[in-house]
Amino acid sequence: MDSTKEKNGNYKDDLLLRMGLNDNKAGMEGLDKDKINKIIMEATKGSRFYGNELKKEKQVNQRIENMMQQKAQITSQQLRKAQLQVDRYAMELEQSRDLNNTIVHIDMDAFYAAVEMRDNPELKDKPIAVGSMSMLSTSNYYARRFGVRAAMPGFIAKRLCPQLIIVPPNFDKYRAVSTEVKEILADYDPNFLAMSLDEAYLNITKHLQERQNWPEDKRKYFIKTGNPLENDKPRKEVNKLREHERSISPLLFDDSPPDMQSQGNPLQGNSDEEDNPQTLQNSIVFGTSAEEVVKEIRFRIEQKTTLTASAGIAPNTMLAKVCSDKNKPNGQYQVLPNRQAVMDFIKDLPIRKVSGIGKVTEKMLKALGIITCTELYQQRALLSLLFSETSWHHFLHISLGLGSTHLARTFSEISKAEEQYNLCQELCSELAQDLQKEGLKGRTVTIKLKNVNFEVKTRASTVSSVVSTTEEIFAIAKELLRTEIDADFPHPLRLRLMGVRLSSFPNEEDKRHQQRSIIGFLQAGNQSQSAPRCILENTDKDQFLKSLEMSHKKSFFDKKRSERKWSHQDTFKCEAVDKQSLQTSHSFQVLKKKMNENLETSENSNNSQIFTCPICFREQRSISLEAFNKHVDACLDGPSISGTSNMFSHSHASSTEVNKKENVYPSFSQSEKQDYETHQRNSEINFIELPETEDNPAKAESVDALSDKHSKEECASLPSKPFNIEKCCQNSSSTVSLEDIASLSRQESSQPYLQALVCPVCNLEQKTSDLTLFNVHVDVCLNKGIIQELRKDKVNLANQPRENTKSTDNSGRVQKTATKPKRPGLMTKYSASKKTKPNNSRHTLDVFFK
DNA sequence: GCGGATCAC
DNA sequence: TATGGTGATCCGC
Numbered sequence: 127m128d129s130t131k132e133k134n135g136n137y138k139d140d141l142l143l144r145m146g147l148n149d150n151k152a153g154m155e156g157l158d159k160d161k162i163n164k165i166i167m168e169a170t171k172g173s174r175f176y177g178n179e180l181k182k183e184k185q186v187n188q189r190i191e192n193m194m195q196q197k198a199q200i201t202s203q204q205l206r207k208a209q210l211q212v213d214r215y216a217m218e219l220e221q222s223r224d225l226n227n228t229i230v231h232i233d234m235d236a237f238y239a240a241v242e243m244r245d246n247p248e249l250k251d252k253p254i255a256v257g258s259m260s261m262l263s264t265s266n267y268y269a270r271r272f273g274v275r276a277a278m279p280g281f282i283a284k285r286l287c288p289q290l291i292i293v294p295p296n297f298d299k300y301r302a303v304s305t306e307v308k309e310i311l312a313d314y315d316p317n318f319l320a321m322s323l324d325e326a327y328l329n330i331t332k333h334l335q336e337r338q339n340w341p342e343d344k345r346k347y348f349i350k351t352g353n354p355l356e357n358d359k360p361r362k363e364v365n366k367l368r369e370h371e372r373s374i375s376p377l378l379f380d381d382s383p384p385d386m387q388s389q390g391n392p393l394q395g396n397s398d399e400e401d402n403p404q405t406l407q408n409s410i411v412f413g414t415s416a417e418e419v420v421k422e423i424r425f426r427i428e429q430k431t432t433l434t435a436s437a438g439i440a441p442n443t444m445l446a447k448v449c450s451d452k453n454k455p456n457g458q459y460q461v462l463p464n465r466q467a468v469m470d471f472i473k474d475l476p477i478r479k480v481s482g483i484g485k486v487t488e489k490m491l492k493a494l495g496i497i498t499c500t501e502l503y504q505q506r507a508l509l510s511l512l513f514s515e516t517s518w519h520h521f522l523h524i525s526l527g528l529g530s531t532h533l534a535r536t537f538s539e540i541s542k543a544e545e546q547y548n549l550c551q552e553l554c555s556e557l558a559q560d561l562q563k564e565g566l567k568g569r570t571v572t573i574k575l576k577n578v579n580f581e582v583k584t585r586a587s588t589v590s591s592v593v594s595t596t597e598e599i600f601a602i603a604k605e606l607l608r609t610e611i612d613a614d615f616p617h618p619l620r621l622r623l624m625g626v627r628l629s630s631f632p633n634e635e636d637k638r639h640q641q642r643s644i645i646g647f648l649q650a651g652n653q654s655q656s657a658p659r660c661i662l663e664n665t666d667k668d669q670f671l672k673s674l675e676m677s678h679k680k681s682f683f684d685k686k687r688s689e690r691k692w693s694h695q696d697t698f699k700c701e702a703v704d705k706q707s708l709q710t711s712h713s714f715q716v717l718k719k720k721m722n723e724n725l726e727t728s729e730n731s732n733n734s735q736i737f738t739c740p741i742c743f744r745e746q747r748s749i750s751l752e753a754f755n756k757h758v759d760a761c762l763d764g765p766s767i768s769g770t771s772n773m774f775s776h777s778h779a780s781s782t783e784v785n786k787k788e789n790v791y792p793s794f795s796q797s798e799k800q801d802y803e804t805h806q807r808n809s810e811i812n813f814i815e816l817p818e819t820e821d822n823p824a825k826a827e828s829v830d831a832l833s834d835k836h837s838k839e840e841c842a843s844l845p846s847k848p849f850n851i852e853k854c855c856q857n858s859s860s861t862v863s864l865e866d867i868a869s870l871s872r873q874e875s876s877q878p879y880l881q882a883l884v885c886p887v888c889n890l891e892q893k894t895s896d897l898t899l900f901n902v903h904v905d906v907c908l909n910k911g912i913i914q915e916l917r918k919d920k921v922n923l924a925n926q927p928r929e930n931t932k933s934t935d936n937s938g939r940v941q942k943t944a945t946k947p948k949r950p951g952l953m954t955k956y957s958a959s960k961k962t963k964p965n966n967s968r969h970t971l972d973v974f975f976k
Numbered sequence: 977g978c979g980g981a982t983c984a985c
Numbered sequence: 986t987a988t989g990g991t992g993a994t995c996c997g998c
Contacts (some may be wrong), residue, residue, distance in 0.1 A: 138988085175988045185981085261989050263985095276985090279988045484983045516995070833983050 137275045139485045141170065141179055146561055156271025162286060166273070169282045190493045193512055197494070200511055209507040212522065216506070219526055222643060224441070225463040227531040228416045229330040231438040231446035232311065234422065235455035237324035239266040240433045241303055242293045255283055255290045263295055267455065300324075303431055310426045314419065327443055327533050330419055337414050345412045345422070374405040418460050434945050444529025445471065447481050468527035472499045480524050499525045541618040543611050550607050553626040554600040567592035571602040574625035575610060585610060588630060623734055 131523075143276040170176045236239065238256035242247045243266060253269035255262045259280035272287035280292050311318045317329040337345070403421060404411045412422040420437045427435050438449025439460035445468065452459035461471045476497055478488045494509075496502050502509075503525035510518040523529065540546055549571070561567065571593070585606040593599055603626050606855035611619050 170988085173988080179988095182981090258987090260987055263989090277989080283986055292994090325985075482983070486982060514996075 136485075137166075137278045138179075139488075141166070141176075155268075157273055157286065159273075162273030165285050167280060170287055178546035186489060189486075190490055193490060194538060195495065197508065200508070204511060205507055208510045210595060212506045212510045212518070216521070216522055216526065219522060219528055223465065223526075224531045225465070225468075226410055227329055227331045227441055228334055228463070229440055229443050229531065230314075230330055230423070231440075231443065231450040232307075232326050232328065232418075232427075233436050233438075233450045233454065234307065234324035234427075235434045235436055236264055236266050237303075238264045238300055239269075239435070241300055242296070244432050247279060249291060249293070252291055253287050253289060254293055255280065255291050256295050258292065258294065259284070262292070271447065276426040297323075303433065306431050307427050307433075307435070310423060310430060315533075317533060327446065328423075328534050330416065335415070335418065337419065340414065342411050345414070345418075346409050347412070347425060347429070348409045349424070351408065363420060367884070378625065392599055408963070417458070417460055420460075424456075424458065441468065442527075442529030442531045444480060444524065445527060446529075447910070448475065448479050451479065472527040475499045477502055477524065482520065483524070483691040499527075540624075541620045546607060546611065546619060546621060546624070546765075547604060548601050549624055551596070551600050553624060554603055555596040556724055557628060558594060558596040561594045567626070569593070569632075570628065571599055571606070572627040573603050573610075574627065575607075575619065575621055583610065586627075590631060593628070599626065642758050646663070779880065797943075844920040868910045941973060 239254055241602060242254060242256060246386040251268070253266065254273060255265035255269050255274055257263045259279055262274070262278050262280050262283055264274060264276045265283070269283070269287055269290055272283075272290070274283040274287050274290055281293070283290055297343075300323050302558050304320075308326070309319070309326055311320075311326055314330050314333045318328040320326040343808065403413065403418065403425075410425065413426070416439050420439055424437060425434050427433065434456035436450050436454040436456060437444040437458040438452065440446040440460065441461070441463040445461050449459040449461055450469075461467055477483045477491060477499060478485075480499075483491075489501070491497070494505055494512075496505050496509075502521055505635055506518070506522055506525065509521050513521070540549060563705045569590070569592050570588040572584055575583045587602050587606055589602060593602065765924050
C-alpha cells in the first residue's frame, strides 16, 4: 500500500521543509510543488500536530548533533581499525551472496482507489482518495498530481484539490479482491508472503525451474473478451474491454530495459525466442523467463480483477521491493542475478528507497553526507563507529545489495499437548484423504517430530492389519505422540514440525506406484515399499533454511539462541475444491514426475556420486544410492537424537571454521576443503564457540542481531552509542592476520565458486563451494517438495498476529506478542499515551487478512 | 522489562 | 473541525 513513503518525497517527511521549498515544474494538470507546499503549510502551521512535529524534529536534530560530536572524537587509528573490522564482515557477506533465487515483489497500483474506480465508473477520470476527512489511505494518480497522498488528512487534500472525491474505505471489498490476486500468486509460489492486502513477495525460483519444461499451452492464456453472458457480474463490461485492450498494450509489456533480454537469466534454459509473449488472436503465450512469469502474473491479475500491478524481480527481497517501485504504475523491472547488475542498480540508489530506511535514518545519514548506497558503502567504517552493530550491519547489507533470498515466515513452536494432538489428528486426516485418493492402505504409521532445536525423531508402529482412515491412523499416531510427550514430562515437547507417514503397503501395485514418487526416493533405502507422507511444518521450510544459512556464520551458541525464537505465522490458504487446488495438485504431479526423473538419472550415474546426508550432513562417498538412502533413514530413525543434534550443530560449527579457512586461504581446492571439514568433524567440538560466546554476552547479542539483519530488512534504530572497537578486535578470530585481510581485499572480485556440487536429489549443479549451503539445498530438495505440496494451512488462522508480519524475533529476547493475538480490549501504546478521544472514523492502511 | 523511537503498511 | 492504527524491533534506562 502506498503509505507515507511515496516516491516523489512524501507528505509527512517534507512537512517541515515545505516553507522554503522551491524546485519542481508545474504539471500539466494539478499543482506544482511550491503551491502544494504552501497550501499544506497554511493548513498545518499553528496546529497541535505541527507543534508535535516540531518537537520530534528537535529530538532528531539533537540526536544528529550528538552523533556529529562523536564523529569529531574519532581518531584516524580508530577509523583504520574499524575499516578492517567492517571489511572483514563485508567479505563474509560477499562470500555468502546468494544470487540463485528469483524473488518477485508484487504491488497493486493505488489499490484501494483502483478498486473504487473499477466498481464505480463515475469515479474514472476524477481525482479520488480513499479515507476520510481526517486521514487518507491512498489516492489515485490523478489526485497525486495535486499533491494528494496517502497518510494525508482529507481536509488538507481537499484544499489541494477541491474537486477531490473522498471515498470511505470498504475493506471487505479490498479483501475480496486481494484474495483473488493471492489465488493467482499461489500458483507461482504457494508460500508467497503477503505483506498487506496489496503487496506480496514471491519466490518463483522453483516455479521457474519447473516452467522450463512446460509446453506452450501451459503458458497460454486466453484474453477475456466482452462476453455479454458475463454481464451478471458486478463489473461493467465497458471496463473489461478497456482493460483487455490495455492488457496487451506496450505499457504492460515493454517496461523493462532493453538490455534485459540480451543479458539473459541463468535460470532460464530456452530463452530467446520465448522472451516476448506471443499474442495470437485471443490468446497470449508467455515465455519461460522470470520476466515472462511476472508479466504473466500481472496479466492474470489484470484479467481477473481489472486492476493493474507493478512488480520487481531480483535475487533478494530488498532489491525486489525497490524494483517494483521503479516502473510503477503497471510496470515491472528486473535486476539480473549477477553481482555486477546488482551493484550497478545499487550504485546511485537513494538509501531512502530501501525498506527499513525511514525519514529519521535518512536524515541522520544525510548529516554524514550519505544519500546513495555508494556513499553508504564508502562511509561504512565511520558508520560502524557511530551506529549500533545491528544498524551498521544493516547498512552494509544494503550497500552491498544484499537482502533476504527467501521469504521468511514465522511460526511459533507448538508446545501444548492438546494442540499437538489436534495437529496430529489433522495431519492424519490429511494423510487419510491422500491415501484415499491413491487408494492405498498400509500397516506402519510413523510420526516425525522436529523440536525447536531441530532435533528430529521418528517413531513408528506397525499393526497387523492395514489402516487408511483418519481414525485408524490417528489412533496409532496418537499413541506414538503420547509416548514422546510422556517421555519429556513435565517438560513440554516444543515442536516446530510434525509429520505423519503411512507405509508397509501390501501389494506390488502400490509399491510400483510409490516408487515413482518423491517419497519413494526418500524411503527407498529403508523399506522396499515407500509411503505417502504428510508433513506439516509449523515453521516454514524457508525459515528453516534461513536458519541454516545463518548457521555457517554463527557459533553453536548463537544458533541455538536464534533457534529458540520462532514467532508464529502461516498464511497460505488452501481453498477448498476449486481451480486453485486442482492446480496445486497438478503441480505436485509435476514435481513427483520430475523427482522421479532425477531419481532415475541419479541411479544411472551414481557410481561416482558423492551424496551428502541431509540429516547428519556427512558426505557419503562412493556409495550406491540405496546405501545412501539407508544411511539417511538410519539418521532419521536412529535412536541417538542427541547425536543427530550434535552432528547437526557440529557440522555447522565446522562449516564456520571452513569459511574462516577460506578467508585465510582463498585458494583452497574443494577436496582440500572437504578434507579439512572432515577433519574438523572428526575432531572434537572445540570449534563450537560456546565458551567464548557464553562468556561474552555482548557478542552473542551482536551475532543475533546480525542474524536479524540477514533474515529481514529490518528497521534500523539508531542509537548514539559508539561501537566498541576494542571488544570487536578482541573478538575477531586471531587466526586471521591483517595481511590476510588485506590480501583478501585484493581478491574480493575473484571467482568465489571453486567447484560445482551436484545435488543428489534434483541432480542440478549447485554453484557453491560452501558445503553448508549445498547441504541446505539438498535438505530443501528432499523435504521442501513434500512439505510445500502437502502442507495445508493447519495453523489456526485466528491465531495469526497478522498477515503482513514480517518479523521474527530470533534475537534471543523474550517475545511479547508474536504468537498470540492481541486481545481487543488491550490498550495500545498509542491510545494509552496519546489518543485523547476515540477515533470513530477508524480506517487503516492494512487489515488482517485471513 | 518497559517505554520511547522508528519503521512499515 | 480535523493529522491513523497496529505490530514489530531496537535501544536506553
